[in-house]
Amino acid sequence: xxxxxxxxxxxxVVKDLHxxxxxxxxxxxxxxxxxxxxxxxxxxxxxxxxxxxxSFQINKGEIFVIMGLSGSGKSTLIRLLNRLIEPTAxxxxxxxxxxxxxxxxxxxxxxxxxxxxxxxxxALLPHRTVVENAAFGLEIAGVEVKERExxxxxxLEQVGLNTFAKHLPAQLSGGMQQRVGLARAxxxxxxxxxxxxxFSALDPLRRTEMQxxxxxxxxxxxxTIVFVSHDLDEALRIGNRICIMEGxxxxxxxxxxxILQRPADEYVKAFFTGVDTNKYLTAKDVAQKEQVTIxxxxxxxxxxxSAALERMRLYDRVYAFVLDEQHKVLGIVSVESLMACMNDPxxxxxxxxxxxxxxxxxxxPLNEVLRKVVEYPCPLPVADEHGEYIGAITKTVLLxxxxxxxxx
Amino acid sequence: MSYKIPLGEWVANGVKWLETNDHGIFNQIGTVINxxxxxxxxxxxAIPFVLFAAIFVGIGYWRRGWQFALFCAASLWxxxxxxxxxxxxxTLALIISATMISLALGIPxxxxxxxxxxxxxxxxxxxxxxxxxxxxxxxxxxxxxxxLGRVPGVIATVIFAMPPVVRLTSLGIRQVxxxxxxxxxxxxxxxxxxxxxxxxxxxxxxxxxxxxxTIMMALSMxxxxxxxxxxxxxxxxxxxxxxxxxxxxxxxxxxxxxxAIMLDRITExxxxxxxxx
Numbered sequence: 001x002x003x004x005x006x007x008x009x010x011x012x013v014v015k016d017l018h019x020x021x022x023x024x025x026x027x028x029x030x031x032x033x034x035x036x037x038x039x040x041x042x043x044x045x046x047x048x049x050x051x052x053x054x055s056f057q058i059n060k061g062e063i064f065v066i067m068g069l070s071g072s073g074k075s076t077l078i079r080l081l082n083r084l085i086e087p088t089a090x091x092x093x094x095x096x097x098x099x100x101x102x103x104x105x106x107x108x109x110x111x112x113x114x115x116x117x118x119x120x121x122x123a124l125l126p127h128r129t130v131v132e133n134a135a136f137g138l139e140i141a142g143v144e145v146k147e148r149e150x151x152x153x154x155x156l157e158q159v160g161l162n163t164f165a166k167h168l169p170a171q172l173s174g175g176m177q178q179r180v181g182l183a184r185a186x187x188x189x190x191x192x193x194x195x196x197x198x199f200s201a202l203d204p205l206r207r208t209e210m211q212x213x214x215x216x217x218x219x220x221x222x223x224t225i226v227f228v229s230h231d232l233d234e235a236l237r238i239g240n241r242i243c244i245m246e247g248x249x250x251x252x253x254x255x256x257x258x259i260l261q262r263p264a265d266e267y268v269k270a271f272f273t274g275v276d277t278n279k280y281l282t283a284k285d286v287a288q289k290e291q292v293t294i295x296x297x298x299x300x301x302x303x304x305x306s307a308a309l310e311r312m313r314l315y316d317r318v319y320a321f322v323l324d325e326q327h328k329v330l331g332i333v334s335v336e337s338l339m340a341c342m343n344d345p346x347x348x349x350x351x352x353x354x355x356x357x358x359x360x361x362x363x364x365p366l367n368e369v370l371r372k373v374v375e376y377p378c379p380l381p382v383a384d385e386h387g388e389y390i391g392a393i394t395k396t397v398l399l400x401x402x403x404x405x406x407x408x
Numbered sequence: 409m410s411y412k413i414p415l416g417e418w419v420a421n422g423v424k425w426l427e428t429n430d431h432g433i434f435n436q437i438g439t440v441i442n443x444x445x446x447x448x449x450x451x452x453x454a455i456p457f458v459l460f461a462a463i464f465v466g467i468g469y470w471r472r473g474w475q476f477a478l479f480c481a482a483s484l485w486x487x488x489x490x491x492x493x494x495x496x497x498x499t500l501a502l503i504i505s506a507t508m509i510s511l512a513l514g515i516p517x518x519x520x521x522x523x524x525x526x527x528x529x530x531x532x533x534x535x536x537x538x539x540x541x542x543x544x545x546x547x548x549x550x551x552x553x554x555x556l557g558r559v560p561g562v563i564a565t566v567i568f569a570m571p572p573v574v575r576l577t578s579l580g581i582r583q584v585x586x587x588x589x590x591x592x593x594x595x596x597x598x599x600x601x602x603x604x605x606x607x608x609x610x611x612x613x614x615x616x617x618x619x620x621x622t623i624m625m626a627l628s629m630x631x632x633x634x635x636x637x638x639x640x641x642x643x644x645x646x647x648x649x650x651x652x653x654x655x656x657x658x659x660x661x662x663x664x665x666x667x668a669i670m671l672d673r674i675t676e677x678x679x680x681x682x683x684x685x
Contacts, residue, residue: 079590082594084590084593084594108596108598109596110596111593111594111595111596112595112596113596115594116594116595117590117591117594117595119587119590119591120587121585121587122587123585123587123588123590123591124588124591125588125591125605125606125609125610126610127609127610127612128609136591136595136605137595137596139605140592140595140596140597140601140605141596184591184595188595194594
């Protein structure tokens with residue numbers, strides 16, 4: 001995709017768009033014009049500035065990804081485009097007409113014929129079948145049953161769901177439900193599609209699969225797609241151009257190469273180079289269940305040393321984690337510590353625990369985990385907020401994760 | 409205490425004023441309600457009780473299965489054995505007519521309250537007032553406006569029984585998933601389309617729960633309404649109290665309970681069925 005665009009290629013032009021949440025937007029707008037910061041406005045007037053002076057252009061036939069962390073205003077911005085949220089000031093020009101000032105009838109017509117939306121939670125109507133859901137937009141527009149179901153079936157076939165037409169949404173998996181959501185948006189044959197975190201609720205495998213479906217559909221029939229996402233991988237994979245938002249402000253718009261090579265500021269840089277990702281990732285994101293765990297049964301007479309040693313030998317491990325019956329991590333044992341206690345009949349499994357080696361909380365940020373991993377001779381057990389074992393972090397796993405983050 | 413605000417006097421004067429100045433309208437309302445209720449009552453009394461019971465048991469079987477049908481059959485037999493057939497049918501007619509009026513007023517009010525915060529802010533305290541004011545109190549002005557008989561009974565019942573359906577309809581509409589509502593708007597729904605195609609279908613379970621509650625409240629109120637001569641099972645309850653007749657009190661009370669259980673289980677099943685879909 002080329003980045004140099006002219007007005008004639010633009011599908012959507014957003015100019016000086018603002019959104020203030022609250023009952024006194026005029027005062028907030030006045031303060032913004034005076035150059036006051038939005039935190040100051042919130043403190044003094046209680047008005048929340050959701051989107052602040054957004055201006056950009058979306059080209060015909062491109063996938064335009066709006067990216068940012070949660071609270072950056074990206075979901076508000078996409079809802080301003082079809083006026084699910086009323087803009088406070090500014091213009092949203094779609095095909096030469098300003099959505100922000102357009103009459104109710106015109107707006108309804110635009111939403112019915114030319115603009116559709118896909119939602120994060122799918123937002124299917126639970127009491128309708130798949131085909132009825134897919135035909136929803138046409139039904140609202142007053143197309144008669146036979147015709148709208150015929151068109152819905154065509155689209156369901158495109159997304160591979162024609163055999164499930166008579167099912168209810170609740171009978172489908174998440175990935176399939178979002179295919180219905182996509183079909184519902186496609187059935188009205190819009191030239192502009194808004195997708196709000198459309199694949200974020202899906203597991204990584206389904207997410208990639210749905211991205212492929214979208215890209216394939218896009219090759220068959222070019223539409224303009226505005227896609228909100230917080231996932232960098234996703235943005236780079238499907239986006240022709242990316243718009244980065246922070247604190248309600250559009251920080252940078254460009255192709256991924258543009259942004260990678262010439263980041264507008266430190267925030268964008270941090271987003272793309274992965275320097276700071278350690279801060280956002282925690283132990284939980286890295287932990288894997290590959291270690292030997294031993295259950296401690298304190299009430300049983302036999303301490304269970306031999307069984308523990310046998311299992312460690314079987315899996316070729318030198319260290320193992322001891323859990324109680326509630327899966328709480330008690331500590332770490334080694335072959336050596338077990339051997340040392342084995343011949344003393346008064347000793348229990350708990351006596352073989354290595355001193356000072358405890359589980360780390362799942363919420364620990366990666367840069368701290370990094371330090372711990374160096375300190376420990378063995379994999380780090382990770383426990384959730386209730387102390388229950390959720391997995392372990394080895395040096396190899398951690399390094400691999402960090403490398404991936406850097407190159408992303 | 410030097411000065412007492414004459415609150416009660418004001419209300420009494422207001423009621424009196426209404427009574428003298430608006431007689432025509434109250435008369436008309438009274439005629440309509442009386443006509444409806446006696447129509448239902450005559451209809452119920454016209455069919456042989458055995459046929460009525462058969463229909464009831466059939467509905468019981470359709471909605472909940474053979475165990476409940478058996479329970480209905482046994483209950484109706486016991487009611488007829490105790491000699492309460494007529495009273496039960498009169499009570500049922502009162503419930504049906506009061507419930508119909510409650511729903512006709514309550515569901516639109518609930519929808520309005522569910523969609524507008526301003527409406528909700530007025531309707532909610534009014535409902536609180538209607539529900540917490542001791543039910544007997546409504547009987548006095550109702551009797552003044554409409555005289556004695558089933559009409560003031562039905563009116564007082566409507567006031568007492570309407571709040572649940574309003575509340576639950578409003579709640580049901582407010583609980584519809586936010587993104588589902590957004591989807592409706594994003595695909596170009598008019599407010600009416602949004603209500604009919606998105607909000608109401610999702611609010612159905614709550615709405616049926618509200619209807620069920622309204623029927624139950626109506627049942628308890630029509631018994632009390634016998635104090636103004638509404639008739640039905642309430643008359644027997646009332647006379648058992650005035651004569652301290654434990655036997656009659658238990659029997660008539662049991663009749664009320666059996667009727668309540670049957671109505672509750674049947675109407676409840678409609679809500680469950682909708683929700684399970």
